[in-house]
Every structure is written in C-alpha cells, then in structure tokens.
Amino acid sequence: MPGLYLIAILVSAAGIATIDARFKLAAWRSPWRAAVAVALGVVFFLLWDIVGIMTGVFLKGDSPLFTGIDVGPELPLEEVFFLAFLSYLSLVIWAAAMRVIERRASPPPPPAVGSDDVPASTEGQSR
Secondary structure (H helix, E strand, O other): OOOHHHHHHHHHHHHHHHHHHHHOOOOOOOHHHHHHHHHHHHHHHHHHHHHHHHOOOOOOOOOOOOOOOEEEOOEEHHHHHHHHHHHHHHHHHHHHHHHHHHHHHOOOOOOOOOOOOOOOOOOOOOO
16 A cells, blocks of 8 residues: 555654653643754754765665655655654653653652651551
8 A cells, every 4th residue: 555654654653742742741842842853853864864875875665655755866755754753753752761860860759748648657556
C-alpha cells in the first residue's frame, strides 16, 4: 500500500504528541522552543543525508510502502517526516529523562498535616 510508511510515521508522532501533551514535556510546555529544536534537528539531519547522498553512501532503495514522492534525488518525502519525528521523539525523551532526574535529586515534599501520609502516633504501642 503506497504511503503506509508515512502513515506509520504520522501515527507514531501522534502517539508521542499524546504523551507530550499528557506530561507537558516539550511542545506543550514550550511550543516555540520545541519547534526550533525540531527544526534544527531536521536541518542538521537533512544536511547529513545530502552529504551521504552526494558521496553515494545513502541510497533511497525501492519500497512499495513509500508514497513515490521525492523531495530530491535519492531523498523520499518520508525521510523529512521521519527526521522530524526522530527529532521530536528525542526531545520528548530528553525532557522526560530530565524530569525524572530532577525529581530524584530533590527531596519529596513533607506530607500535609492531617493527610493519610502522616504516621499515626506510636504512643502506647509496644515494640
């Protein structure tokens, strides 16, 4: 089915965007910074691909899963979407890892007075 690879990339990106929205990790925390980071990643990897194509290292290959649309010689449309997905996925994973590290580094907040987290008095209990 033509375009199946592009559909898979878009569905995967929607899943990562859902996680991002739920935990406000990247684009839902700072949309402009996330957009700039993803754009820089896409530009960097497109330049990398162009160099690879020019030196004969990267070849498009032939797959019925591609749309058949090329944005350049040996550069299918799906590659651009994949690079955007890769950059966004990396950004979300990095933000999630930083949040975990920050939470582990900071002490937990004290329990609220009257909450169930406060230990019961041990007065009158034997040890």
